[in-house]
Amino acid sequence: MRNITSYEDLVKNFDWSIAEKELDYQKGNPINIGWYCSDRNCLKGKANKIALMWEDYNGKTKTFTFNDIRLFSNSIGTFLQQQGIQPEERVCLFMDRVPELYIGFLGVLKIGAIVQPLFSAFGPESLFTRLENAQTSAIITQKKHLSKVRKIIHDLPHLRKIFVIDSDETSLKDKEVLLEMEKLPKNENFECYPTYAESPSVLHYTSGTTGQPKGAQHVHYSIIAQYITAKYVLDLQENDIYWCNADPGWVTGTSYGIIGPWSNGVTQAVLDSGFNSQKWYEFIQKYRITVWYSAPTAIRLLMRDGTDLVKQHDLSSLRHLCSVGEPLNAEAVIWSKQAFGLEFHDTYWQTETGAIVITNFPGMPIKPGSMGKPFPGITATVLDLQTYEPITTPGKVGLIALKPGWPSQIRTYWNNEEGFQKKFKNGWYICGDRASIDSDGYFWFVGRDDDVINTGGHLVGPFEIESALLEHPAVAESAAFAKPDPVNMEVVKACIALKPGYEPSEDLKLEIMNFVRKKLSPLAMPQEIEFVTSLPKTRSGKILRRVLRAKEFNEPIGDLSTLEND
Numbered sequence: 185m186r187n188i189t190s191y192e193d194l195v196k197n198f199d200w201s202i203a204e205k206e207l208d209y210q211k212g213n214p215i216n217i218g219w220y221c222s223d224r225n226c227l228k229g230k231a232n233k234i235a236l237m238w239e240d241y242n243g244k245t246k247t248f249t250f251n252d253i254r255l256f257s258n259s260i261g262t263f264l265q266q267q268g269i270q271p272e273e274r275v276c277l278f279m280d281r282v283p284e285l286y287i288g289f290l291g292v293l294k295i296g297a298i299v300q301p302l303f304s305a306f307g308p309e310s311l312f313t314r315l316e317n318a319q320t321s322a323i324i325t326q327k328k329h330l331s332k333v334r335k336i337i338h339d340l341p342h343l344r345k346i347f348v349i350d351s352d353e354t355s356l357k358d359k360e361v362l363l364e365m366e367k368l369p370k371n372e373n374f375e376c377y378p379t380y381a382e383s384p385s386v387l388h389y390t391s392g393t394t395g396q397p398k399g400a401q402h403v404h405y406s407i408i409a410q411y412i413t414a415k416y417v418l419d420l421q422e423n424d425i426y427w428c429n430a431d432p433g434w435v436t437g438t439s440y441g442i443i444g445p446w447s448n449g450v451t452q453a454v455l456d457s458g459f460n461s462q463k464w465y466e467f468i469q470k471y472r473i474t475v476w477y478s479a480p481t482a483i484r485l486l487m488r489d490g491t492d493l494v495k496q497h498d499l500s501s502l503r504h505l506c507s508v509g510e511p512l513n514a515e516a517v518i519w520s521k522q523a524f525g526l527e528f529h530d531t532y533w534q535t536e537t538g539a540i541v542i543t544n545f546p547g548m549p550i551k552p553g554s555m556g557k558p559f560p561g562i563t564a565t566v567l568d569l570q571t572y573e574p575i576t577t578p579g580k581v582g583l584i585a586l587k588p589g590w591p592s593q594i595r596t597y598w599n600n601e602e603g604f605q606k607k608f609k610n611g612w613y614i615c616g617d618r619a620s621i622d623s624d625g626y627f628w629f630v631g632r633d634d635d636v637i638n639t640g641g642h643l644v645g646p647f648e649i650e651s652a653l654l655e656h657p658a659v660a661e662s663a664a665f666a667k668p669d670p671v672n673m674e675v676v677k678a679c680i681a682l683k684p685g686y687e688p689s690e691d692l693k694l695e696i697m698n699f700v701r702k703k704l705s706p707l708a709m710p711q712e713i714e715f716v717t718s719l720p721k722t723r724s725g726k727i728l729r730r731v732l733r734a735k736e737f738n739e740p741i742g743d744l745s746t747l748e749n750d
Protein backbone atom coordinates (compact mmCIF):
# COMPACT_ATOMS: atom_id res chain seq x y z
CA MET A 185 0.00 0.00 0.00
CA ARG A 186 1.28 3.40 -0.94
CA ASN A 187 0.83 6.47 1.25
CA ILE A 188 -0.79 8.21 -1.71
CA THR A 189 -3.95 6.74 -3.19
CA SER A 190 -4.22 9.00 -6.20
CA TYR A 191 -2.60 12.28 -7.17
CA GLU A 192 -5.96 13.82 -7.99
CA ASP A 193 -7.37 12.95 -4.57
CA LEU A 194 -4.34 14.30 -2.80
CA VAL A 195 -4.57 17.59 -4.72
CA LYS A 196 -8.27 17.89 -3.95
CA ASN A 197 -7.92 17.38 -0.23
CA PHE A 198 -4.49 18.80 0.41
CA ASP A 199 -3.60 21.48 2.86
CA TRP A 200 -0.30 21.99 4.69
CA SER A 201 -2.28 21.87 7.92
CA ILE A 202 -2.54 18.10 7.39
CA ALA A 203 1.19 17.90 8.07
CA GLU A 204 0.87 20.22 11.07
CA LYS A 205 -1.82 17.98 12.51
CA GLU A 206 0.13 14.78 11.90
CA LEU A 207 3.12 16.33 13.67
CA ASP A 208 0.90 17.60 16.52
CA TYR A 209 2.04 21.12 15.79
CA GLN A 210 -0.20 24.04 16.63
CA LYS A 211 0.41 27.51 15.23
CA GLY A 212 2.26 29.72 17.67
CA ASN A 213 3.78 26.85 19.65
CA PRO A 214 7.51 26.07 19.67
CA ILE A 215 8.73 23.83 16.85
CA ASN A 216 12.24 22.42 16.74
CA ILE A 217 13.57 20.11 14.04
CA GLY A 218 16.11 18.55 16.40
CA TRP A 219 13.38 17.58 18.85
CA TYR A 220 11.04 16.28 16.14
CA CYS A 221 13.70 14.04 14.64
CA SER A 222 14.69 12.41 17.92
CA ASP A 223 12.68 13.08 21.13
CA ARG A 224 9.28 12.92 19.47
CA ASN A 225 9.97 9.47 18.05
CA CYS A 226 10.88 8.25 21.53
CA LEU A 227 7.67 9.70 22.93
CA LYS A 228 5.78 7.86 20.18
CA GLY A 229 7.13 4.51 21.33
CA LYS A 230 10.08 4.28 18.93
CA ALA A 231 12.88 4.78 21.48
CA ASN A 232 14.36 1.37 20.64
CA LYS A 233 13.71 1.52 16.93
CA ILE A 234 16.85 1.87 14.83
CA ALA A 235 17.30 5.39 13.50
CA LEU A 236 20.69 5.06 11.82
CA MET A 237 22.68 2.18 10.41
CA TRP A 238 26.06 3.49 9.43
CA GLU A 239 28.94 1.98 7.50
CA ASP A 240 32.17 3.52 6.25
CA TYR A 241 34.61 2.76 3.40
CA ASN A 242 36.47 0.26 5.61
CA GLY A 243 33.35 -1.70 6.43
CA LYS A 244 33.24 -0.33 9.98
CA THR A 245 29.64 -0.18 11.22
CA LYS A 246 27.64 1.54 13.94
CA THR A 247 23.96 1.46 14.82
CA PHE A 248 21.94 4.06 16.70
CA THR A 249 18.37 3.88 18.00
CA PHE A 250 16.12 6.92 18.19
CA ASN A 251 16.88 7.03 21.90
CA ASP A 252 20.62 7.03 21.11
CA ILE A 253 20.29 9.94 18.72
CA ARG A 254 18.11 11.75 21.25
CA LEU A 255 20.71 11.34 24.00
CA PHE A 256 23.74 12.04 21.84
CA SER A 257 22.19 15.16 20.33
CA ASN A 258 21.31 16.28 23.87
CA SER A 259 24.93 15.78 24.87
CA ILE A 260 26.25 17.71 21.88
CA GLY A 261 23.74 20.51 22.55
CA THR A 262 24.76 20.73 26.22
CA PHE A 263 28.42 20.70 25.28
CA LEU A 264 27.98 23.52 22.77
CA GLN A 265 26.09 25.58 25.34
CA GLN A 266 28.87 25.03 27.85
CA GLN A 267 31.31 26.22 25.22
CA GLY A 268 29.36 29.46 25.00
CA ILE A 269 27.42 28.92 21.77
CA GLN A 270 24.30 31.08 21.79
CA PRO A 271 20.98 30.70 19.92
CA GLU A 272 21.15 31.89 16.30
CA GLU A 273 24.93 31.71 16.20
CA ARG A 274 26.16 29.78 13.16
CA VAL A 275 27.77 26.42 13.81
CA CYS A 276 29.37 24.81 10.78
CA LEU A 277 29.49 21.05 10.29
CA PHE A 278 32.53 20.15 8.22
CA MET A 279 32.74 16.39 8.27
CA ASP A 280 32.49 13.29 6.13
CA ARG A 281 29.29 11.29 6.53
CA VAL A 282 30.10 10.16 10.04
CA PRO A 283 27.38 9.67 12.69
CA GLU A 284 28.48 12.92 14.40
CA LEU A 285 27.41 14.83 11.29
CA TYR A 286 23.83 13.54 11.45
CA ILE A 287 23.49 13.69 15.22
CA GLY A 288 25.42 16.96 15.51
CA PHE A 289 22.95 18.50 13.06
CA LEU A 290 20.16 17.78 15.55
CA GLY A 291 22.27 18.93 18.52
CA VAL A 292 22.99 22.33 16.99
CA LEU A 293 19.30 22.84 16.18
CA LYS A 294 18.27 21.78 19.70
CA ILE A 295 20.11 24.76 21.23
CA GLY A 296 18.49 27.17 18.77
CA ALA A 297 21.74 27.77 16.89
CA ILE A 298 21.85 27.82 13.09
CA VAL A 299 23.46 24.80 11.49
CA GLN A 300 25.71 25.42 8.48
CA PRO A 301 26.65 22.12 6.82
CA LEU A 302 29.54 22.30 4.37
CA PHE A 303 30.77 19.62 1.99
CA SER A 304 33.93 18.10 3.50
CA ALA A 305 35.66 18.02 0.11
CA PHE A 306 35.75 21.81 0.09
CA GLY A 307 39.21 23.35 0.07
CA PRO A 308 40.25 26.24 2.32
CA GLU A 309 39.02 28.95 -0.02
CA SER A 310 35.51 27.52 -0.51
CA LEU A 311 35.34 27.04 3.24
CA PHE A 312 36.59 30.54 3.97
CA THR A 313 34.10 32.29 1.68
CA ARG A 314 31.17 30.59 3.39
CA LEU A 315 32.41 30.94 6.98
CA GLU A 316 33.22 34.58 6.46
CA ASN A 317 29.85 35.36 4.90
CA ALA A 318 27.93 33.63 7.68
CA GLN A 319 30.21 35.03 10.39
CA THR A 320 30.30 31.53 11.76
CA SER A 321 31.13 31.14 15.47
CA ALA A 322 32.14 27.50 15.62
CA ILE A 323 32.98 24.59 13.39
CA ILE A 324 32.73 20.89 14.13
CA THR A 325 35.19 18.89 12.11
CA GLN A 326 37.42 15.82 11.90
CA LYS A 327 41.15 15.62 12.38
CA LYS A 328 41.57 14.82 8.68
CA HIS A 329 40.05 18.20 7.71
CA LEU A 330 41.73 20.28 10.41
CA SER A 331 44.62 21.44 8.25
CA LYS A 332 42.18 23.20 5.91
CA VAL A 333 40.58 25.01 8.84
CA ARG A 334 43.95 25.97 10.30
CA LYS A 335 44.92 27.62 7.01
CA ILE A 336 42.10 30.17 7.26
CA ILE A 337 41.32 30.58 10.94
CA HIS A 338 43.49 33.70 11.32
CA ASP A 339 41.36 35.61 8.83
CA LEU A 340 38.10 34.65 10.53
CA PRO A 341 37.77 36.75 13.69
CA HIS A 342 34.24 35.44 14.38
CA LEU A 343 35.34 31.83 14.51
CA ARG A 344 35.81 31.26 18.24
CA LYS A 345 35.89 27.48 18.47
CA ILE A 346 36.97 24.54 16.42
CA PHE A 347 35.56 21.28 17.75
CA VAL A 348 37.39 18.17 16.65
CA ILE A 349 35.55 14.86 17.04
CA ASP A 350 38.43 12.44 16.73
CA SER A 351 41.70 13.97 17.88
CA ASP A 352 43.69 13.80 21.07
CA GLU A 353 44.03 16.74 23.43
CA THR A 354 47.77 17.03 23.02
CA SER A 355 47.78 17.77 19.30
CA LEU A 356 45.18 20.53 19.52
CA LYS A 357 46.08 24.15 19.01
CA ASP A 358 44.57 27.48 20.00
CA LYS A 359 40.73 27.57 19.87
CA GLU A 360 40.60 23.82 19.19
CA VAL A 361 38.56 21.69 21.58
CA LEU A 362 37.98 17.95 21.62
CA LEU A 363 34.33 16.87 21.14
CA GLU A 364 34.02 13.12 21.50
CA MET A 365 30.32 12.48 21.10
CA GLU A 366 30.21 9.06 22.66
CA LYS A 367 32.28 10.11 25.68
CA LEU A 368 30.21 13.18 26.59
CA PRO A 369 28.08 12.93 29.74
CA LYS A 370 24.58 11.57 29.04
CA ASN A 371 21.82 14.11 29.41
CA GLU A 372 18.34 12.60 29.84
CA ASN A 373 16.49 15.81 30.52
CA PHE A 374 17.76 18.32 28.07
CA GLU A 375 15.46 21.26 27.48
CA CYS A 376 15.32 22.08 23.80
CA TYR A 377 15.64 25.77 23.09
CA PRO A 378 12.12 26.98 22.18
CA THR A 379 12.51 27.81 18.51
CA TYR A 380 9.38 28.86 16.64
CA ALA A 381 8.12 28.43 13.09
CA GLU A 382 10.13 31.36 11.75
CA SER A 383 13.30 30.74 13.79
CA PRO A 384 16.30 30.17 11.51
CA SER A 385 17.42 26.54 11.28
CA VAL A 386 19.69 25.50 8.43
CA LEU A 387 22.00 27.70 6.37
CA HIS A 388 22.99 26.06 3.07
CA TYR A 389 25.32 27.82 0.66
CA THR A 390 24.34 27.65 -2.99
CA SER A 391 25.95 29.06 -6.10
CA GLY A 392 24.54 31.66 -8.44
CA THR A 393 25.89 33.28 -11.58
CA THR A 394 27.17 36.44 -10.00
CA GLY A 395 29.10 36.93 -6.81
CA GLN A 396 30.12 34.38 -4.22
CA PRO A 397 27.73 31.63 -3.04
CA LYS A 398 24.65 32.75 -1.16
CA GLY A 399 23.47 31.46 2.21
CA ALA A 400 19.96 30.06 1.77
CA GLN A 401 18.31 30.55 5.11
CA HIS A 402 15.76 27.95 6.20
CA VAL A 403 13.47 28.00 9.24
CA HIS A 404 12.22 25.32 11.64
CA TYR A 405 8.77 25.37 10.02
CA SER A 406 10.36 23.79 6.90
CA ILE A 407 9.88 20.42 8.58
CA ILE A 408 6.17 20.63 7.69
CA ALA A 409 7.03 20.34 3.98
CA GLN A 410 9.96 17.96 4.43
CA TYR A 411 7.88 15.60 6.52
CA ILE A 412 4.91 15.43 4.18
CA THR A 413 6.90 15.27 0.93
CA ALA A 414 8.99 12.44 2.39
CA LYS A 415 5.71 10.71 3.19
CA TYR A 416 3.97 11.17 -0.16
CA VAL A 417 6.85 11.38 -2.65
CA LEU A 418 9.44 9.07 -1.09
CA ASP A 419 6.51 7.06 0.26
CA LEU A 420 8.32 6.46 3.57
CA GLN A 421 6.53 4.00 5.82
CA GLU A 422 6.98 2.41 9.21
CA ASN A 423 9.01 -0.61 8.11
CA ASP A 424 11.15 1.02 5.48
CA ILE A 425 14.92 1.01 5.42
CA TYR A 426 15.72 4.17 3.57
CA TRP A 427 18.93 5.15 1.83
CA CYS A 428 19.70 8.67 0.60
CA ASN A 429 22.96 8.92 -1.30
CA ALA A 430 23.36 12.65 -0.82
CA ASP A 431 25.92 14.27 1.45
CA PRO A 432 24.43 16.62 4.08
CA GLY A 433 26.78 19.30 2.77
CA TRP A 434 24.06 19.75 0.16
CA VAL A 435 20.37 20.29 0.75
CA THR A 436 19.22 16.80 -0.31
CA GLY A 437 21.40 15.36 2.40
CA THR A 438 19.67 17.41 5.11
CA SER A 439 16.05 17.77 3.89
CA TYR A 440 15.86 14.10 2.89
CA GLY A 441 19.02 12.66 4.45
CA ILE A 442 18.03 13.73 7.97
CA ILE A 443 14.78 15.66 8.42
CA GLY A 444 12.50 13.77 5.99
CA PRO A 445 13.15 10.23 7.21
CA TRP A 446 13.55 11.03 10.91
CA SER A 447 10.50 13.30 11.15
CA ASN A 448 8.65 10.25 9.80
CA GLY A 449 10.33 8.02 12.37
CA VAL A 450 11.91 5.90 9.64
CA THR A 451 15.15 3.91 9.83
CA GLN A 452 17.88 5.06 7.50
CA ALA A 453 21.19 3.63 6.38
CA VAL A 454 24.24 5.75 5.56
CA LEU A 455 27.27 4.70 3.55
CA ASP A 456 30.25 6.96 4.16
CA SER A 457 32.11 6.03 1.03
CA GLY A 458 32.57 7.20 -2.56
CA PHE A 459 30.73 5.82 -5.55
CA ASN A 460 31.26 2.19 -6.49
CA SER A 461 28.55 0.16 -8.22
CA GLN A 462 29.49 -3.14 -6.61
CA LYS A 463 29.75 -1.60 -3.16
CA TRP A 464 26.39 0.13 -3.57
CA TYR A 465 24.60 -3.05 -4.57
CA GLU A 466 26.21 -4.89 -1.68
CA PHE A 467 25.03 -2.13 0.64
CA ILE A 468 21.43 -2.39 -0.60
CA GLN A 469 21.57 -6.17 -0.27
CA LYS A 470 23.13 -6.15 3.20
CA TYR A 471 20.82 -3.56 4.76
CA ARG A 472 17.70 -4.64 2.84
CA ILE A 473 17.15 -1.09 1.57
CA THR A 474 13.54 -0.52 0.55
CA VAL A 475 13.45 3.13 -0.55
CA TRP A 476 16.40 4.65 -2.36
CA TYR A 477 16.92 8.34 -3.15
CA SER A 478 19.72 8.80 -5.66
CA ALA A 479 20.86 11.08 -8.49
CA PRO A 480 21.12 10.89 -12.29
CA THR A 481 24.92 10.93 -12.38
CA ALA A 482 25.04 7.92 -10.06
CA ILE A 483 22.38 6.14 -12.11
CA ARG A 484 24.34 6.76 -15.32
CA LEU A 485 27.43 5.25 -13.66
CA LEU A 486 25.39 2.23 -12.59
CA MET A 487 24.09 1.92 -16.16
CA ARG A 488 27.65 1.96 -17.44
CA ASP A 489 28.47 -1.03 -15.23
CA GLY A 490 25.54 -2.94 -16.68
CA THR A 491 22.63 -5.10 -15.56
CA ASP A 492 24.75 -8.25 -15.08
CA LEU A 493 26.24 -6.73 -11.96
CA VAL A 494 22.74 -5.90 -10.74
CA LYS A 495 21.62 -9.49 -11.24
CA GLN A 496 24.53 -10.81 -9.15
CA HIS A 497 22.93 -9.22 -6.08
CA ASP A 498 19.70 -9.75 -4.23
CA LEU A 499 18.07 -6.36 -4.46
CA SER A 500 14.57 -7.68 -3.95
CA SER A 501 14.09 -5.47 -0.87
CA LEU A 502 13.87 -2.36 -3.06
CA ARG A 503 10.35 -1.09 -3.59
CA HIS A 504 10.61 2.61 -4.49
CA LEU A 505 13.32 4.63 -6.26
CA CYS A 506 13.69 8.41 -6.57
CA SER A 507 16.20 10.75 -8.14
CA VAL A 508 17.14 14.42 -7.86
CA GLY A 509 19.68 17.03 -8.84
CA GLU A 510 19.79 17.05 -12.61
CA PRO A 511 17.51 16.05 -15.44
CA LEU A 512 16.80 12.34 -15.24
CA ASN A 513 17.10 11.17 -18.83
CA ALA A 514 14.46 8.87 -20.26
CA GLU A 515 17.06 6.12 -20.87
CA ALA A 516 17.86 6.01 -17.15
CA VAL A 517 14.20 5.51 -16.26
CA ILE A 518 13.82 2.76 -18.85
CA TRP A 519 17.08 1.10 -17.76
CA SER A 520 16.12 1.11 -14.10
CA LYS A 521 12.89 -0.69 -14.96
CA GLN A 522 14.93 -3.39 -16.72
CA ALA A 523 17.61 -3.60 -14.06
CA PHE A 524 15.61 -3.31 -10.84
CA GLY A 525 12.06 -3.87 -12.05
CA LEU A 526 11.36 -0.37 -10.75
CA GLU A 527 11.41 3.03 -12.36
CA PHE A 528 13.36 5.90 -10.86
CA HIS A 529 10.97 8.71 -9.99
CA ASP A 530 12.35 12.13 -10.83
CA THR A 531 11.98 14.84 -8.20
CA TYR A 532 12.68 18.50 -8.88
CA TRP A 533 13.54 21.10 -6.26
CA GLN A 534 16.33 23.38 -5.09
CA THR A 535 18.21 24.55 -2.03
CA GLU A 536 15.84 27.52 -1.98
CA THR A 537 12.66 25.44 -2.08
CA GLY A 538 13.81 23.27 0.85
CA ALA A 539 11.57 20.42 -0.26
CA ILE A 540 10.44 18.62 -3.42
CA VAL A 541 8.15 20.86 -5.50
CA ILE A 542 7.62 18.95 -8.76
CA THR A 543 7.76 15.18 -9.00
CA ASN A 544 6.59 11.85 -10.33
CA PHE A 545 4.40 10.49 -7.55
CA PRO A 546 4.36 6.82 -6.59
CA GLY A 547 1.73 5.10 -8.70
CA MET A 548 1.37 7.97 -11.17
CA PRO A 549 2.19 6.92 -14.75
CA ILE A 550 5.71 8.12 -15.54
CA LYS A 551 6.48 9.75 -18.85
CA PRO A 552 10.22 8.99 -19.03
CA GLY A 553 12.15 12.26 -19.25
CA SER A 554 9.46 14.30 -17.52
CA MET A 555 9.77 15.67 -13.97
CA GLY A 556 6.10 15.00 -13.27
CA LYS A 557 3.64 17.30 -11.56
CA PRO A 558 3.63 19.88 -8.75
CA PHE A 559 3.37 18.70 -5.17
CA PRO A 560 -0.09 19.57 -3.81
CA GLY A 561 0.14 22.85 -1.95
CA ILE A 562 2.66 24.10 -4.50
CA THR A 563 1.42 26.31 -7.33
CA ALA A 564 3.90 25.86 -10.16
CA THR A 565 3.88 27.19 -13.69
CA VAL A 566 6.18 28.35 -16.46
CA LEU A 567 6.38 32.04 -17.25
CA ASP A 568 6.94 33.72 -20.58
CA LEU A 569 10.61 34.64 -20.95
CA GLN A 570 9.80 38.26 -21.78
CA THR A 571 6.53 39.14 -20.05
CA TYR A 572 6.75 36.88 -16.97
CA GLU A 573 3.10 35.94 -17.50
CA PRO A 574 2.11 32.26 -17.11
CA ILE A 575 2.29 30.37 -20.40
CA THR A 576 -0.95 28.66 -21.37
CA THR A 577 0.25 26.95 -24.55
CA PRO A 578 1.28 23.33 -23.87
CA GLY A 579 4.87 22.60 -24.85
CA LYS A 580 6.01 26.22 -24.92
CA VAL A 581 9.23 26.78 -22.98
CA GLY A 582 9.34 29.29 -20.14
CA LEU A 583 10.75 29.91 -16.68
CA ILE A 584 9.77 27.55 -13.86
CA ALA A 585 8.02 29.70 -11.26
CA LEU A 586 6.30 29.00 -7.94
CA LYS A 587 3.74 30.98 -5.94
CA PRO A 588 5.64 32.06 -2.81
CA GLY A 589 4.64 30.92 0.65
CA TRP A 590 5.12 27.15 0.99
CA PRO A 591 6.52 26.07 4.41
CA SER A 592 10.08 25.17 3.40
CA GLN A 593 10.80 28.14 1.17
CA ILE A 594 13.94 29.95 2.31
CA ARG A 595 13.17 33.24 4.03
CA THR A 596 16.14 35.16 2.65
CA TYR A 597 19.76 34.85 1.59
CA TRP A 598 22.02 35.44 4.56
CA ASN A 599 22.88 39.11 4.72
CA ASN A 600 21.65 39.55 1.16
CA GLU A 601 17.95 40.41 1.11
CA GLU A 602 18.49 42.31 -2.12
CA GLY A 603 19.75 39.17 -3.86
CA PHE A 604 16.74 37.28 -2.53
CA GLN A 605 14.27 39.87 -3.79
CA LYS A 606 15.76 39.53 -7.27
CA LYS A 607 14.36 36.00 -7.37
CA PHE A 608 10.79 37.33 -7.58
CA LYS A 609 8.97 38.67 -10.64
CA ASN A 610 5.33 39.52 -11.01
CA GLY A 611 4.47 37.87 -7.69
CA TRP A 612 6.23 34.61 -8.61
CA TYR A 613 9.38 33.01 -7.22
CA ILE A 614 11.63 32.29 -10.22
CA CYS A 615 13.61 29.06 -9.89
CA GLY A 616 16.15 29.96 -12.58
CA ASP A 617 15.34 26.95 -14.77
CA ARG A 618 13.50 26.58 -18.07
CA ALA A 619 10.84 23.98 -18.74
CA SER A 620 7.61 23.36 -20.61
CA ILE A 621 4.33 21.85 -19.45
CA ASP A 622 2.50 19.35 -21.67
CA SER A 623 -1.24 19.06 -22.13
CA ASP A 624 -1.45 16.52 -19.26
CA GLY A 625 0.21 18.94 -16.86
CA TYR A 626 3.60 17.15 -16.80
CA PHE A 627 6.69 19.37 -16.53
CA TRP A 628 9.62 18.83 -18.91
CA PHE A 629 12.98 20.29 -17.87
CA VAL A 630 14.91 22.17 -20.53
CA GLY A 631 17.92 23.72 -18.82
CA ARG A 632 19.12 26.44 -16.53
CA ASP A 633 18.35 30.04 -17.29
CA ASP A 634 21.73 31.28 -16.05
CA ASP A 635 25.45 30.50 -16.18
CA VAL A 636 25.53 28.18 -13.18
CA ILE A 637 27.22 24.85 -13.91
CA ASN A 638 25.49 21.66 -12.73
CA THR A 639 28.12 18.96 -12.40
CA GLY A 640 26.79 15.64 -11.18
CA GLY A 641 23.92 17.37 -9.42
CA HIS A 642 26.15 19.92 -7.70
CA LEU A 643 25.86 23.55 -8.64
CA VAL A 644 29.09 25.46 -9.05
CA GLY A 645 29.20 29.17 -9.68
CA PRO A 646 31.40 30.53 -12.45
CA PHE A 647 32.30 33.58 -10.36
CA GLU A 648 33.82 31.52 -7.57
CA ILE A 649 35.93 29.57 -10.07
CA GLU A 650 37.02 32.66 -11.99
CA SER A 651 37.99 34.38 -8.74
CA ALA A 652 40.15 31.41 -7.80
CA LEU A 653 41.70 31.30 -11.29
CA LEU A 654 42.65 34.96 -11.03
CA GLU A 655 44.74 34.18 -7.98
CA HIS A 656 47.04 32.06 -10.11
CA PRO A 657 50.06 34.14 -11.16
CA ALA A 658 49.76 33.19 -14.85
CA VAL A 659 46.08 34.07 -15.30
CA ALA A 660 45.16 37.50 -16.69
CA GLU A 661 41.47 36.80 -17.17
CA SER A 662 39.20 33.82 -17.45
CA ALA A 663 35.70 32.53 -18.05
CA ALA A 664 34.30 29.37 -16.45
CA PHE A 665 31.32 27.71 -18.07
CA ALA A 666 29.66 24.34 -18.62
CA LYS A 667 30.82 21.71 -21.08
CA PRO A 668 28.60 18.68 -21.74
CA ASP A 669 29.68 15.43 -20.17
CA PRO A 670 28.20 11.96 -20.69
CA VAL A 671 28.24 11.03 -16.99
CA ASN A 672 28.19 14.25 -14.97
CA MET A 673 25.88 16.03 -17.43
CA GLU A 674 28.15 19.07 -17.24
CA VAL A 675 31.71 19.68 -16.18
CA VAL A 676 33.62 22.93 -15.76
CA LYS A 677 35.59 24.28 -18.68
CA ALA A 678 37.71 27.42 -18.43
CA CYS A 679 38.99 29.74 -21.13
CA ILE A 680 42.04 31.56 -19.91
CA ALA A 681 44.04 34.49 -21.24
CA LEU A 682 47.58 34.41 -19.87
CA LYS A 683 49.60 37.30 -18.50
CA PRO A 684 52.56 38.48 -20.59
CA GLY A 685 55.58 36.31 -20.02
CA TYR A 686 53.56 33.06 -19.65
CA GLU A 687 53.43 30.50 -22.43
CA PRO A 688 50.54 28.06 -22.89
CA SER A 689 51.56 24.48 -22.12
CA GLU A 690 50.06 21.19 -20.96
CA ASP A 691 51.99 21.47 -17.71
CA LEU A 692 50.54 24.88 -17.01
CA LYS A 693 47.03 23.53 -17.64
CA LEU A 694 47.56 20.77 -15.08
CA GLU A 695 49.06 23.20 -12.63
CA ILE A 696 46.05 25.53 -12.89
CA MET A 697 43.57 22.66 -12.61
CA ASN A 698 45.26 21.44 -9.46
CA PHE A 699 45.37 24.97 -8.10
CA VAL A 700 41.56 25.26 -8.33
CA ARG A 701 40.97 21.74 -7.02
CA LYS A 702 42.99 22.45 -3.89
CA LYS A 703 41.51 25.90 -3.25
CA LEU A 704 37.88 25.09 -3.99
CA SER A 705 37.01 21.44 -4.56
CA PRO A 706 37.30 18.61 -7.09
CA LEU A 707 33.86 19.62 -8.41
CA ALA A 708 34.94 23.17 -9.23
CA MET A 709 38.15 22.07 -10.94
CA PRO A 710 38.06 22.75 -14.68
CA GLN A 711 38.20 19.42 -16.51
CA GLU A 712 39.35 21.28 -19.56
CA ILE A 713 41.34 24.46 -20.03
CA GLU A 714 41.68 26.34 -23.27
CA PHE A 715 44.18 29.15 -23.59
CA VAL A 716 42.83 32.08 -25.59
CA THR A 717 44.12 35.52 -26.47
CA SER A 718 40.88 37.27 -25.54
CA LEU A 719 37.40 36.52 -24.22
CA PRO A 720 34.07 37.56 -25.76
CA LYS A 721 32.66 40.51 -23.81
CA THR A 722 29.78 42.93 -23.76
CA ARG A 723 30.47 46.56 -24.50
CA SER A 724 30.55 47.22 -20.79
CA GLY A 725 33.19 44.54 -20.35
CA LYS A 726 31.12 41.66 -18.93
CA ILE A 727 32.37 38.28 -20.10
CA LEU A 728 29.85 36.48 -22.32
CA ARG A 729 30.04 33.01 -20.81
CA ARG A 730 26.91 32.10 -22.71
CA VAL A 731 28.70 32.40 -26.04
CA LEU A 732 31.44 30.05 -24.88
CA ARG A 733 28.91 27.61 -23.44
CA ALA A 734 26.82 27.60 -26.64
CA LYS A 735 29.94 26.65 -28.62
CA GLU A 736 30.54 23.62 -26.36
CA PHE A 737 26.94 22.49 -26.65
CA ASN A 738 26.80 23.12 -30.41
CA GLU A 739 23.87 25.43 -29.80
CA PRO A 740 23.04 28.62 -31.68
CA ILE A 741 24.55 31.61 -29.90
CA GLY A 742 21.28 33.49 -30.26
CA ASP A 743 20.60 37.17 -30.27
CA LEU A 744 23.60 38.98 -28.90
CA SER A 745 22.25 42.47 -29.38
CA THR A 746 20.63 42.56 -25.93
CA LEU A 747 23.61 40.97 -24.25
CA GLU A 748 25.99 43.43 -25.88
CA ASN A 749 24.35 46.25 -24.00
CA ASP A 750 24.29 44.51 -20.65
Ligand code: WT7
Pocket residue numbers: 390435436507508509510511512530531532533534535536555615616617629632638641642643
Ligand atom coordinates in the same frame (compact mmCIF):
# COMPACT_ATOMS: atom_id res chain seq x y z
C1 WT7 B 1 19.06 23.01 -9.30
C2 WT7 B 1 19.00 23.11 -7.81
C3 WT7 B 1 17.44 20.08 -4.52
C4 WT7 B 1 18.19 19.00 -4.90
C5 WT7 B 1 19.61 19.16 -5.19
C6 WT7 B 1 20.07 20.34 -5.95
C7 WT7 B 1 18.71 21.35 -10.89
C8 WT7 B 1 17.41 19.75 -9.44
C9 WT7 B 1 16.38 18.58 -10.93
C10 WT7 B 1 15.61 17.70 -11.73
C11 WT7 B 1 16.42 18.81 -13.62
C12 WT7 B 1 17.16 19.54 -11.58
C13 WT7 B 1 17.96 22.61 -11.29
C14 WT7 B 1 17.74 23.28 -9.96
N1 WT7 B 1 17.80 20.24 -10.63
N2 WT7 B 1 16.56 18.73 -9.61
N3 WT7 B 1 14.86 16.74 -11.18
N4 WT7 B 1 15.67 17.85 -13.07
N5 WT7 B 1 17.17 19.67 -12.93
O1 WT7 B 1 19.82 21.54 -5.26
O2 WT7 B 1 22.03 22.64 -5.58
O3 WT7 B 1 19.95 24.02 -5.14
O4 WT7 B 1 20.28 22.85 -7.32
O5 WT7 B 1 19.42 21.68 -9.69
O6 WT7 B 1 18.75 23.39 -12.12
O7 WT7 B 1 17.47 24.67 -10.05
P1 WT7 B 1 20.56 22.82 -5.77
